[in-house]
Amino acid sequence: MRRPAAALLIALVPMLAMAQAPVPAPAPPAAGSRVDAIGNLPGVLWDDTLALVETPGQWGSNEWSQLALGAAGVVAVGLVLDHKVDQVMVRNQRSAWNQPAKDVAQLGGTGGLILIGAGYVGSNLMDNNEARALWVDAGIATVLAQVAIYPVKMVVGRDRPADGQGTRDFSPFSGNDSFPSGHATQAFAIASVISAHVDSPWVGGTAYGVAGLVALSRLYTRDHFSSDVVAGALIGTTIGKAVVQIDTDRRNAPGPHAQLTLSPAWSPDFRGIRMVAKF
DSSP: OOOOOHHHHTTTTOOOOOOOOOOOOOOOOOOOOOOTGGGGHHHHHHHHHHHHHHGGGGGOOOHHHHHHHHHHHHHHHHHTHHHHHHHHEEEEHHHHHHHHHHHHHHHHHHHHHHHHHHHHHHHHHOHHHHHHHHHHHHHHHHHHHHHHHHHHHHHOOOOOOOGGGGGBBOOTTTOOOOSOOOHHHHHHHHHHHHHHHSSOOHHHHHHHHHHHHHHHHHHHSOOOOOHHHHHHOOOOOHHHHHHHHHHHHHHSSOOOEEEEEEEEETTTEHHHHHHEEEO
């Protein structure tokens, strides 16, 4: 089923997000804080999910205007650049570049997840609360970003460039899943978290630069059109910044924190997982 690209992209306005005002560098977590202990992460993920779902209800005209502007930007890229950029990638295909492009793309996939896991383990071994908070936020932002784009992918059903169907081929619920780019979404979610936590333009610039290379690699391998990666970048950046703000407020809130902890449980009559909620 074919539909004009502009019409379907405009229909996605409620699902796209334009990054809000820059989030200031968060205050360091309290010394010895274990709010981000691994057993508490399911509760943190749930709280962040609820907070993100509720956020649009608190928006004013400025936020909705930014959202519309972001969606319009994606539409413009789709109409003006999708075909031209794809043709540039076709003309510049080199066999020697194929594997490096795939390797770079992994930073927006399995490689990015390994980085987050290694960072979290390392921060715990060093008992570094600031680093632990960064990697917790990166992991949560990655999960929420992927959950957010999945229904969009299914509803839009866009073919990938390599399928050869052109830039305006959309088949909702067909299993086609080019729009938006999951790799770009994840890469920019991680980059935005790193940039928000580390008050250094060099670190932030490097993080976003690497995310940009991930997006470029997806264009080069013809897995995505330019509007796919732009939409993914906007969604990932927005969710990453929002998670940092939400979790920073939670960590700095006075008094005891609500916790949902998971731990293995073994006995002669039972083997499983014990879940304890504290409020």
